[in-house]
Amino acid sequence: MSITENVKQLIAELPQDVKLVAAAKTRTPDEIAEAVAAGIGIIGENYVQEAEPAYQKIGNRVAWHFIGHLQKNKVKKAVTLFDMIETVDSVEIAAEIAKRCAQIVKTMPVLIEINSGREAQKAGVYPENAEQLISAIATMKNIRVTGLMTMGPLTMQAEELRPCFRETKVLFDRVKKLALPDVEMRYLSMGMTDSYKIALEEGANMVRIGSKIFGQRA
Ligand SMILES: *Cc1c(COP(=O)(O)O)cnc(C)c1O
Numbered sequence: 605m606s607i608t609e610n611v612k613q614l615i616a617e618l619p620q621d622v623k624l625v626a627a628a629k630t631r632t633p634d635e636i637a638e639a640v641a642a643g644i645g646i647i648g649e650n651y652v653q654e655a656e657p658a659y660q661k662i663g664n665r666v667a668w669h670f671i672g673h674l675q676k677n678k679v680k681k682a683v684t685l686f687d688m689i690e691t692v693d694s695v696e697i698a699a700e701i702a703k704r705c706a707q708i709v710k711t712m713p714v715l716i717e718i719n720s721g722r723e724a725q726k727a728g729v730y731p732e733n734a735e736q737l738i739s740a741i742a743t744m745k746n747i748r749v750t751g752l753m754t755m756g757p758l759t760m761q762a763e764e765l766r767p768c769f770r771e772t773k774v775l776f777d778r779v780k781k782l783a784l785p786d787v788e789m790r791y792l793s794m795g796m797t798d799s800y801k802i803a804l805e806e807g808a809n810m811v812r813i814g815s816k817i818f819g820q821r822a
Contacts, residue, residue: 606638607635607638607639607642607818607819608638608639608641608642610816610817610818611626611639611643611644611817612642612643614813614816614817615643618804618811619804621809622804622808622809622810623791623809623811624644624645624646624810624811625646625648625669625671625793625811625812626639626646626647626648626813626814626817627648627650627671627796627813627817628647628648628649628654628658628814628818629650629651629654629672629821630654630821630822631658633657633658633660633661635818636658636661636662637658637661637662639817640662640666645666646666646667646668646669647662647666647668647669648670648690648814649668649669649670649671649686650670650672651672652670652678652681652685655668655670656685659685664687667687668685668686668687668688669686669687669688669689669690670682670685670686670688670689670691671690671691671753671812672691673691673727674689674691674692674697676697676700679700679704680704682701682704683701683704683708683710684708686712688712688713689701689712689714690714690715690717690753690793691715691727691728691753692714692716692741693716693717693719693727693728693737694729694737695737695740695741698714698737698740698741698744698747701714701746701747702744702745703746705746705747706745706746710746711745711746711747711748712746712747713748713750714747714749715749715750715752715753715791715793716729716734716738716751716753717729717752717753717754717755718730718731718752718753718775719731719754720755720756720768720769720771721755721757721760721768723757726757727755728754728755731771731772731775734752734775734779735778735779735782738779738784738787741787742784742786742787743786748786748787748788749786749787749788749789750788750789750790750791751776751788751789751790751791751792751793751810752775752779752789752791752792752793753791753792753793753794753810754772754793754794755796756768756769756799761798762798762799762801763802765799765802765803766802766805769794769795769802769806769807769808770806772792772794772806773792773794773806773807773808776789776792776807790809791809791810792807792808792809792810793808793810793811794806794810794811795808795812795813796812796814797813797814800813
């Protein structure tokens, strides 16, 4: 099936209130433009350098989400390109985002990345440390927590990821209930090509899908 057909099928299949992020790593600007023409409204990029040519072609008719691991020296550029950063996992990176956004008079919506698989040396904050991080970010200007994101261990099969998604949803609901000032718990970004159906069953309202749109990566 073509990118166009894949996008149309996914949009028809997903519940109305679920945001679809097209995960575009390794795809060409032309491939991404085809997905946009077919109805994609949010592009997810893992690398700032890779996003630039696609952004140049497509521009801000769509929203751009950063979904990779953000390095401090890339934040300055990232805040100019992206409309949301889904992978904030430390006070340090949040402070850098806030600082760089202040310089361009912008407030960046971010998601907190949860290391729901509790994998050492992997991105994301452990679930038990999330609330403290969110409270710290809430005191910063030019950055706003708008939800949570998780991946789960890449080696796991979809069904094995269910407990990771479930724990992240429990955390999402708990933080939402706290109604912390300047925190807006709106988005729960979980699920990729092989796992999005399970993520939706566990309460995701944002899914990040690559292969099912663009085909298998080389
Ligand atoms: C690549 C990627 C995806 C999409 O993966 P697929 O299996 O191709 O759907 C989603 N989220 C992140 C963070 C990714 O890096």
